[in-house]
Amino acid sequence: MVNTKYDYLIVGAGLFGAASAYLLTKQGKRCLVVDKRNHIGGNVYTEQVQGINVHQYGAHIFHTNNKKVWDFVNQFAEFNRYTNSPIANYHGKLYNLPFNMNTFYQMWGVKTPVEAKERLNEERATIREMFRREGITEPRNLEEQALQLVGRSIYEALIKGYTEKQWGRKCTELPAFIIKRLPVRFTFDNNYFNDRYQGIPVGGYTAMIEKMLINCDIRLEVDYMLHRELDALAANVVYTGEIDRYFDYRFGHLEYRTVSFETELLKGVENYQGNAVVNYTDAETPYTRVIEHKHFEFGQQPDTVISREYSKEWQPGDEPYYPVNDERNSMLYQKYKTLADQQSHVIFGGRLAEYKYYDMDKVIERALEQFAPFV
Numbered sequence: 001m002v003n004t005k006y007d008y009l010i011v012g013a014g015l016f017g018a019a020s021a022y023l024l025t026k027q028g029k030r031c032l033v034v035d036k037r038n039h040i041g042g043n044v045y046t047e048q049v050q051g052i053n054v055h056q057y058g059a060h061i062f063h064t065n066n067k068k069v070w071d072f073v074n075q076f077a078e079f080n081r082y083t084n085s086p087i088a089n090y091h092g093k094l095y096n097l098p099f100n101m102n103t104f105y106q107m108w109g110v111k112t113p114v115e116a117k118e119r120l121n122e123e124r125a126t127i128r129e130m131f132r133r134e135g136i137t138e139p140r141n142l143e144e145q146a147l148q149l150v151g152r153s154i155y156e157a158l159i160k161g162y163t164e165k166q167w168g169r170k171c172t173e174l175p176a177f178i179i180k181r182l183p184v185r186f187t188f189d190n191n192y193f194n195d196r197y198q199g200i201p202v203g204g205y206t207a208m209i210e211k212m213l214i215n216c217d218i219r220l221e222v223d224y225m226l227h228r229e230l231d232a233l234a235a236n237v238v239y240t241g242e243i244d245r246y247f248d249y250r251f252g253h254l255e256y257r258t259v260s261f262e263t264e265l266l267k268g269v270e271n272y273q274g275n276a277v278v279n280y281t282d283a284e285t286p287y288t289r290v291i292e293h294k295h296f297e298f299g300q301q302p303d304t305v306i307s308r309e310y311s312k313e314w315q316p317g318d319e320p321y322y323p324v325n326d327e328r329n330s331m332l333y334q335k336y337k338t339l340a341d342q343q344s345h346v347i348f349g350g351r352l353a354e355y356k357y358y359d360m361d362k363v364i365e366r367a368l369e370q371f372a373p374f375v
Contacts, residue, residue, distance in 0.1 A: 004232070004233060004234050004235050005030070005032075005233050005234070006030045006031060006032045006217075006233050006234040006235070007024070007029040007030045007031065007234065007235055007236065008020075008021075008024050008029055008030070008031045008032070008234055008235070008236050008237070008238055009031075009032050009034070009230055009231065009233060009234035009236070009237045009238070010024075010031055010032065010033045010034070010216075010237075010238040010240075011034055011035075011224040011237065011238065011239045011240055011241055012033075012034075012035055012042060012239070012240030012241055012350065013033050013034075013035040013037075013039075013040040013041065013042060013209070013213065013218065013220075014035075014041065014042020014043060014044065014240060014350065015041075015042060015044055015209075015350070015360055015363045015364065016238075016240045016349045016350035016351075016353075016363045016366065016367055017033060017035075017042070017238065017240045017350070018033075018040070018041075018209045018212040018213050019072075019212060019363070019364050019367035019368070020238050020347075020349065020367045020370065020371055021033055021212060021213055021216045021238075022212040022213070022215075023367060023368070023371035023372060024371055025215040025216060031215075031216045031217070032216065032217045032218075032219065032230075032233060032234060033213060033216045033217070033218045033219070034218075034219045034220075034222040034224055034227075034230065035218075035219075035220050035221075035222065036221065036222060036223040036224070037220065037221070038220050038221050039206070039220065040206065040209050040210065040213060040218065040220070041205055041206045041209045042057075042240075043057040043058070043060070043319075043321070044057070044060050044205040044206075044209070044360070045057060045205065045206055045209075046204030046205045046206045047204075047206070048204070049265060049305050050265060050301055050303045050305065051299070051301045052293050052294045052297075052299055052301055052303075052304070052305050053203065053204035053293065053296070053297060054263065054293045054305050054307070055205075055291065055293060055296070055307075056261075056263075057259070057261075057319075058259055058261070058291070058307075058309060058321075059276065059277055059289075059291050059296075060200075060205060060360065061082065061084045061193075061198065061199075061200060061296075062079065062197075062198065062199060062200060062201070062360050062361065063084070063193040063195040063197065063198040063199075063359070063360075063361065064195050064196075064197050064198075064359075064361030064364075065194075065195045065196050065197070066361060066365060067196075067197070068365075068368065069361045069364045069365050069368065070197040070361075072364060072368065073201075073208070073364060075211075076201075076208045076209075076211040076212055077201030077202065077203065077207065077208040077211070078201070078202045079197075079199030079200065079201055079202070080199050080200055080201075080202050080297060080298070081199060082198070082199050082200045082276075082296055082297070082298075083190075083191050083192075083198060084191065084192040084193055084198065084276075084277070085097070085190035085191060085192060085275070086192060086275070086276075086277040086278065086279055086289075087273075087275050087277070087278045087279070088157075088158050088162075088278075088279045088280075088281045089278055089279065089280050089281065089282075089285075090157045090158060090161075090281045090282055091282050093106075094106070095107065095157070095158060096190045097158070097190070097192060097279065098183045098184070098185065098190075098192050099150060099154060099158075099183070099184045099185065100184075100185040100186070100187060100188060100189050100190060101113065101116060101185070101186060101187055101188045101189075102188055102190060103154070103158075104116040104119070104120070107153055107154060107157070108153070113186040113187075116186055117186065120150065120151055122151075123150075123151025123152055123153060124148065124151055126151070126152070127147045127148055127151060127152065128148075131144070131148075139176040140176065141171065141172045141173065141174060141175065141176055142163065142171045142172075142174035142175065142176055142178050142179050143155070143160070143170075143171035143172045143174075144172075144176065145176035145177075145179045145180070146159050146160075146171070146179045149179065149184060150184060157281060158281050159171070159179070159281070160283075161281050161282045161283035161284075162279055162280070162281040162288060163178075163179075164283065165283065165286075165288050165311055166257070166288050166311045167257060167311070167324075168257065168311065168312065168313050174326075175325070175326060195361075200296050200297060202297065224239075224241065225241070225245055225246070235345065236345045236346070236347070237345060237346045237347070238346075238347045238349060239346055239347065239348050239349075239353055240348075240349055240350040240352060240353050241352055241353060242254065242320055242352045242353070243333070243336045243337070243340060243348060243352065243353050243354070243355060244332075244336055246336075246340075246348075246353075247336055247339050247340075250336075250339070251332055251335045251336065252332060253316070254323070254324075254329055254332055254333060254336075254355060255313075255314065255323075255324040255328075255329050256314035256318075256320035256321060256322060256323060256324060257311055257312070257313065257314060257321055257322040257324065258311075258312055258313070258314040258315075258318040258319055258320060258321050258322075259309055259310065259311055259312075259319075259321050260309075260310045260312065261307045261308065261309055261310070262287075262307065262308040262310070263305065263306070263307040264305070264306055264307075264308075265303060265304075265305050266303060266304050266305070266306060267303050268302065268303065269303065269304050270301075270302055270303075270304065271292075271304065272290075272292050272304050272306050273290060273292050273306070274295075275292065275295060276291060276292055276293070276295035276296050277289055277290075277291055277292075278290050278292075286310065287308040287309055287310050288309050288310065288311050289308075289309050290306055290307070290308050290309070291306065291307045291309065292304055292305070292306050293305045293306075293307070320352060322357060323351070323352075323355045323356060323357055325355075325356075325357065329355070333355040336355075340353075347370060349366055349367065349370060350363055350366070351363065354366075
């Protein structure tokens with residue numbers, strides 16, 4: 001048997017890699033963590049600017065119903081009481097999200113749940129009649145699913161333009177299941193999530209990840225795919241990168257959406273938009289949303305930092321963000337998964353390696369499922 005220095009080589013210092021590393025080192029395993037970026041944390045990386053923890057790769061709000069997951073992350077950070085309550089800006093008019101009584105009042109002027117349901121049912125009835133005439137029995141795409149859920153007024157103002165900017169595809173070309181993530185409520189409740197636990201780590205995510213990796217050796221600015229000789233250092237590999245890249249794109253590229261940011265320090269501006277996240281839902285505004293980072297942690301600094309977020313099609317060399325889980329890509333992923341399942345000493349985990357749109361709590365859940373039985 002080859003004598004190796006480490007029990008596990010962990011490729012990627014993001015949330016799955018860091019959680020896995022912690023669970024493995026807790027049971028006495030020696031772990032080397034490598035990442036091609038110059039920092040740990042992956043896409044949850046935060047960096048202080050003028051005393052503000054800036055989410056460098058977009059807004060990350062931790063939320064979960066899983067107490068085991070919540071207890072796990074609370075070992076490494078104190079979480080504040082931040083509640084995700086985004087605002088939508090449609091041609092200068094503001095609406096509360098998710099869709100709730102505040103939204104319905106802003107959209108239609110209705111003041112009671114009965115009035116809101118009546119107006120919503122009128123719009124739904126019109127859509128059902130249109131579906132009946134066209135022989136549509138089940139929503140075939142995102143547009144039809146959204147129209148069935150919330151009618152035409154809300155769809156046209158708050159869903160269509162934003163979604164098409166985010167995915168770079170017409171709503172008629174996107175699968176129906178994407179829109180099922182959006183809640184509809186008949187209460188005056190702007191809390192986007194229904195989960196029991198929610199918040200952001202005080203001091204930022206980077207400090208939390210540092211504590212997870214405290215007993216590991218770490219090498220940054222190391223692209224594992226260009227240094228496969230690293231395999232000789234460890235008996236096992238935990239791989240969190242793109243699964244198609246691991247197999248040298250044998251069957252072709254999986255598709256992703258990527259995101260770019262224009263981040264700006266506004267000196268002397270105490271409060272730019274009054275909310276952490278404002279979505280721009282019209283088609284004409286080129287960015288999808290503006291993030292004002294200080295509001296994630298109730299900052300009182302005299303300056304503020306904002307990020308305009310742009311969504312675009314992924315190209316080789318870009319950071320992949322969101323898997324495009326349409327039929328073509330799902331079939332392609334299954335081919336790669338078959339190869340992955342044949343690797344006896346490699347564990348594939350996380351959003352990129354499993355080609356799934358995981359929320360942060362699901363990433364932690366997967367790491368616990370994979371490695372907690374040994375702890």
